[in-house]
Amino acid sequence: MAACLQLNAKAFRSYFPLNPVSRSVSKQLPKSGRIRCAATTPSKRYTITLLPGDGIGPEVISVATNVLKLAGSLEGIEFKFQEMPVGGAALDLTGVPLPEETLSAANKSDAVLLGAIGGYKWDKNEKHLKPETGLLQLRAGLKVFANLRPATVLPQLVDASTLKKEVAVGVDLMVVRELTGGIYFGEPRGFSTNENGEEIGFNTEVYATHEIDRIARVAFETARKRHGKLCSVDKANVLEASILWRKRVTAIASEYPDVELSHMYVDNAAMQLVRNPKQFDTIVTNNIFGDILSDEASMITGSIGMLPSASLGESGPGLFEPIHGSAPDIARQDKANPLATVLSAAMLLKYGLGEENAAKRIETAVLDTLSRGYRTGDIYSDGNKLVGCKEMGEEVLKSVDSQVPSPV
Helix, strand or coil: CEEEEECCHHHHHHHCCCCHHHHCCHHHCCCCCCEEEEECCCCEEEEEEEEEECCCHHHHHHHHHHHHHHHHHCCCEEEEEEECCCCHHHHHHHCCCCCHHHHHHHHHCCEEEEEECCCHHHCCCCHHHCHHHHHHHHHHHHCCCEEEEEEECCHHHHHHCCCCHHHHCCCEEEEEEECCCHHHCCCCCEEEECCCCCEEEECCCCCCHHHHHHHHHHHHHHHHHCCCEEEEEECCCCCHHHHHHHHHHHHHHHHCCCCEEEEEEHHHHHHHHHHCHHHCCEEEECHHHHHHHHHHHHHHCCCHHHCEEEEECCCCCEEEEECCCCCHHHCCCCCCCCHHHHHHHHHHHHHHCCCHHHHHHHHHHHHHHHHCCEECHHHCCCCCEECCHHHHHHHHHHHHHCCCCCCC
16 A cells, blocks of 8 residues: 655655654755655564764764665655764763663664764774774674675766776776774784883784685675675785685685685785776775775775775674765765765665665665766766755755655
8 A cells, every 4th residue: 555745845754753863954855846655554664773973974874864764665664763872972972982772772773874983082082982992892792794895986976086087987896894803803912012122012913714704705695796706805925814814715715616716915906906996896805904995995986975885794783884984074064975874875775674676766866866967075076066965965865756666
């Protein structure tokens, strides 16, 4: 059963009661009087934990929340959103970067959508009181070990890439990064004094077989669904942890005879991403290499403000977030690009909930909005229309609204 819903701003707010996150962007909803049919009796219901965080986080989460609501309504999906503090916002409220209540709510939900964390205000805090520590604790608490970061050069944004057009056109790759092991978590770590009396800092790059095997399987499965090519990136000519990494990835390859496996040292991979990025389809690598290479890949696309990510575990809710930072310099100025967070919401639907149709609505709406020439400052070029975060969100909502609903 379906009923027609008039999606002007007033009707939208009535149909979707605003929570604190979406209240700040209520004015960006479509003003069109178009009639749009939506399911009045949702067939599916999900609980989503929202972690707006710091800087531009609340702004981009607001946009993504409204887009999720609209796309979901057109597919008979109802969302219950619960907003919780994390990062610097949590430090100010509770004195810790990840309150127990936040982690508990996240674990009990169907998926988690994160904005951004960090800012100058907390830079001088001790390590355990830094916003970034809260993010590491969140990943560990959710047991999400596989981070998927797509880097695609959209046709509408080829000119925004820092690479030559002929190099950038057609780039479409996925970085699968191990997220909860390696040098960021390895023990021993800390500070000490060497034999000369000098202070030293040390960290340990360590991986166990099961950690490598499980991320390798995620990468092979991802490559199988793409173009069947997987490049494993390591530093096996120097690091023992990488020697084991290469050994285990090669062993797991026997389970996936339909996927072509290659290996590459990380320094060469960094060079090849700039030289010829189209040679890559799916890349799998460890925590620190993946952190660096995925950020490098993001700039090929034109802006870090365009790229989403998904962090998944063997069970439980996934964590979905844009890969950009909190950008405190432009916070609360309506300058942020919300599209990475909107696309993270699409990944939440696709990878976290299995709602492919709703995810496709959002992806299509983003492409349509860009095709109509709307750009935030980070991706702006002559001949397009410069807009802020709120207006970009409004245009995406219009594009979602203009799509024909799926049969109920």
